Amino acid sequence: MRAAVEGWFTTGPEPALLGSRCVSCATMFFPPVRAEGAFCGNPACAGEVFETVELSRRGTVWSYTDARYQPPAPYVPRSDPYQPFALAAVELAEGITVLGQVADGYGVAELRVGGEVELVVEPLDDELLIWRWKPVTELGEEADQ
């Protein structure tokens, strides 16, 4: 299995999204910029050189939803019949909000705006891996629910 997009995230035991930091103005970007011919998106900066950095592995949920109907191609369904999945937009400490599917086994009932999630890597299909957001359940919270 390999990352769905090379260079967008690591796949080790503590996976993380990979961002690009402009060497001139320190602005971070995700998805990472192209290896060559990239320009800084900050209008006050003419930077063209970037370094790769790991983004925070945890973030807070900006909002969330799910996909009750099978999305159209190029989405590739993982099962027949189709199984709905949840999606979350997550704010990271770097100031970037990143969309992702929610980890297998979790749905909208486990999410709330402002809740904490952690990055995990799971199969997108038989060949490719994708980043997902997994709700972090604090100790004691589970009992409350």
Added chain:
Amino acid sequence: MSAEVAVLGVGMHPWGKWGRPFTEYGVVAARAALADAGIEWPTVDLVVGGETVRNGYAGYVAGATFAQALGWNGARVATSYAACATGAQALDTARARILAGLSEVALVVGADTTPKGFLAPNAGERWEDPDWLRFRLLGMTNPAYFALYARRRMDLYGATQEDFARVKVKNARHGLANPMARYRKEVSVEEVLGSAVVSDPLHLLDICATSDGAAAVVVTSTAFAERYARKLGGERPVRISAISTVTPRFPNTIIDMPLLSTDSAAVLGEGGEPRRTFKESIADAAYEEAGIGPDDVSLAEVYDLSTALELDWIEDLGLCAIGEAEQLLREGETTVGGRIPVNPSGGLACFGEAVPAQALAQVCELTWQLRGQATGRQVEGARVGITANQGLFGHGSSVILRR
């Protein structure tokens, strides 16, 4: 010099799922607009088409396609594409040439023939195209983005699914009397809540369909319009006082369709002035250009791709404070007869989206409203109307018309 242009005529082809070539709809709308203006086609010296990306080469050169279909008349031609803001950008192109004194009578046309179901990206493997990647990597459809915004309203402002349903109920009622609307049927809150959930918290009836349709506008210099009005002994025509087509300002920190992420807010630092969002800035620019404010507005046509988005737009346009749109809705103030009617045409809820035509359809409705011709849905005493919409890749528009 006046920075205004006059709307001499408007016309539409009814919205629906007709399955006919888009050119046919465009010509019907164009002829209706010309007839409404009382202008002969050979008098038109500029044609601007709204591009449709789903109808092959003829769609890419829509301006020329309509000009040829109407019969080549030697007019200048332009074609605009700005996603959902296409029609407004086309109108802005016409306005620019008119205000520069380079054209006098312009015909602006947008038309579309749409496929069934979710709008999907173009075919092929395109690993650097965010509009392709969002489907391939995440299965992130347009309604899923609408649902993210809807959920924010629920968690931040206490909106409920019943509120969203009430928007649909209101717009369905508005659209009943609109002969151009595709859906002309009353809908109840129970029916909305009983329809299938597409993307939590949005139901099928919260989300707009895709439609075929066409809209056209004849715009002229105010000098031409006044000469013309004198000749006909008619009233002064409706004028366009603003067309805002601004792009976002970096950093754009609210997730926008079709992107997978936002810019980093870190560049703003801590404790700075609260920033205007992209959608707010679209409206700000329109108000500034027109030299008016939200209090001057009699009615609004906003892009209700989802019911919840209508509530967002009401606040983005400054028609009420942030987080108060639900209250305005519940009190009936956004219904025809209320303080600030929103989507008297029935909105996208009753039309469905025909991308290159939709921003022009909003202008058609405001024109009818400001002339007092919106039979069955008339906002009494309407003097100033505003439109709002947003599309993919940093496009958006807001047009202000006044009587």
